[in-house]
Amino acid sequence: MMHMHKLLYSALCCLLFSFVLGQEVVQGQLDRHPQPSSSHSHPSHFRPSKLFVFGDSYADTGNTNKSQFSWKYPYGITFPGKPSGRFSSGRVLTDFVAKFIGVRSPIPYRRWKYGIPLLSLRYGMNFAYGGTGVFDSVFAGPNMTTQIDSFEFLFKDNVFIARDLESSVSLVTVAGNDYNTFIVRNGSAQGWQSLITAVVNQITIDLRRIHGLGVKRVAVTAIEPFGRLPFFQLATASFRQCNETLNSLMRFHNLLLHQAVAKLNKETKDSPFVILDLYASFMSALNNQGSIKFVNPLKHFCIGISREYVCGTEDESGAKKYTICEDPESAFFFDIAHPTQNGWRAVYSALQATLRQLLY
Numbered sequence: 279m280m281h282m283h284k285l286l287y288s289a290l291c292c293l294l295f296s297f298v299l300g301q302e303v304v305q306g307q308l309d310r311h312p313q314p315s316s317s318h319s320h321p322s323h324f325r326p327s328k329l330f331v332f333g334d335s336y337a338d339t340g341n342t343n344k345s346q347f348s349w350k351y352p353y354g355i356t357f358p359g360k361p362s363g364r365f366s367s368g369r370v371l372t373d374f375v376a377k378f379i380g381v382r383s384p385i386p387y388r389r390w391k392y393g394i395p396l397l398s399l400r401y402g403m404n405f406a407y408g409g410t411g412v413f414d415s416v417f418a419g420p421n422m423t424t425q426i427d428s429f430e431f432l433f434k435d436n437v438f439i440a441r442d443l444e445s446s447v448s449l450v451t452v453a454g455n456d457y458n459t460f461i462v463r464n465g466s467a468q469g470w471q472s473l474i475t476a477v478v479n480q481i482t483i484d485l486r487r488i489h490g491l492g493v494k495r496v497a498v499t500a501i502e503p504f505g506r507l508p509f510f511q512l513a514t515a516s517f518r519q520c521n522e523t524l525n526s527l528m529r530f531h532n533l534l535l536h537q538a539v540a541k542l543n544k545e546t547k548d549s550p551f552v553i554l555d556l557y558a559s560f561m562s563a564l565n566n567q568g569s570i571k572f573v574n575p576l577k578h579f580c581i582g583i584s585r586e587y588v589c590g591t592e593d594e595s596g597a598k599k600y601t602i603c604e605d606p607e608s609a610f611f612f613d614i615a616h617p618t619q620n621g622w623r624a625v626y627s628a629l630q631a632t633l634r635q636l637l638y
């Protein structure tokens with residue numbers, strides 16, 4: 279039975295593979311973002327002037343310190359051509375959302391701390407930090423509450439004023455590291471339900487707070503299909519199995535999140551909260567159902583030579599402890615947990631309809 283299954287699976291994979299090769303494999307269009315004005319067919323009422331970003335490595339554009347692997351080759355190989363602190367080959371979700379609402383990707387908060395000209399604040403600010411959870415995670419760095427504290431501090435200090443916030447949008451990507459942390463530290467089956475409830479309750483508090491400070495529209499990500507992250511498939515090495523247990527837990531998170539956001543929207547008159555469904559958009563990209571096709575969506579671009587090493591690590595002698603494939607943009611995943619720039623582009627293209635809701 280197992281054997282039959284495997285055969286069937288290989289056959290399916292081959293089929294998918296030739297199907298994709300037979301089509302136009304879209305790559306190398308790295309700088310052709312749709313222009314904001316042409317990307318929505320309805321006239322929009324709201325023209326945001328700033329983007330404020332909170333969360334984790336899916337949104338971080340350079341806040342971690344330079345000892346992080348995201349500051350090492352091959353991160354940033356596609357854009358900007360060298361490591362920039364982004365956990366990808368290039369642009370991440372923040373960059374695509376910024377482009378969509380018609381502003382430049384906001385500067386990382388870290389650069390503000392080191393002193394930058396005021397003019398660089400005109401597009402907002404990115405507080406997202408690789409490793410962040412709503413609660414403290416196994417990774418060093420500020421949690422969500424601390425990120426929002428930093429934002430509030432700048433607001434109280436008149437670095438940003440009320441009018442800035444009224445014309446702004448916020449992007450929030452969080453929760454993956456809360457679940458990573460639980461898996462690493464505990465992972466018991468009984469613990470999940472109460473953890474997920476606690477995480478979604480804390481997200482609700484955080485969203486209410488961001489909007490309460492005056493941000494007009496807030497987009498929060500539903501969690502991605504965790505069971506499909508290469509990270510959770512290292513043991514099998516085939517990267518073809520999906521951990522359905524984890525996926526169903528993530529669907530439970532998303533269900534609670536939908537309920538919480540519906541409630542938040544009822545509390546406020548203009549329904550300011552929207553959910554960016556990373557679950558459906560990752561699935562659509564991984565199943566090659568979108569307009570951007572991946573030669574082998576189940577493989578990732580960069581992998582440590584063994585479980586102890588992450589992409590980008592070297593030993594004391596400078597020897598690389600990872601291997602890379604030829605073309606980062608032919609893969610959906612860049613490393614064991616993060617999409618490539620083309621991966622994010624595919625996700626972004628699946629999120630268009632929801633993103634449009636930010637502009638009403």
Ligand SMILES: *[C@@H]1O[C@H](CO)[C@@H](O)[C@H](O)[C@H]1NC(C)=O
Binds near residue numbers: 345418
């Ligand atoms: C950078 O982060 C590492 C690990 O989190 C920490 O040990 C180190 O002190 C940090 N360096 C600076 C300059 O903040």
Ligand SMILES: *[C@@H]1O[C@H](CO)[C@@H](O)[C@H](O)[C@H]1NC(C)=O
Binds near residue numbers: 412413414421423424
């Ligand atoms: C976030 O971090 C701060 C500072 O370490 C801590 O005081 C606070 O309890 C944390 N908040 C949550 C929700 O974990």
Ligand SMILES: *[C@@H]1O[C@H](CO)[C@@H](O)[C@H](O)[C@H]1NC(C)=O
Binds near residue numbers: 465
């Ligand atoms: C793991 O979670 C279970 C269920 O919540 C709890 O009873 C147990 O104490 C936890 N173990 C650790 C090491 O945190």
Ligand SMILES: *[C@@H]1O[C@H](CO)[C@@H](O)[C@H](O)[C@H]1NC(C)=O
Binds near residue numbers: 461
């Ligand atoms: C799925 O992931 C969970 C959490 O890491 C793990 O306990 C479980 O063994 C995994 N299941 C499979 C089939 O790999």
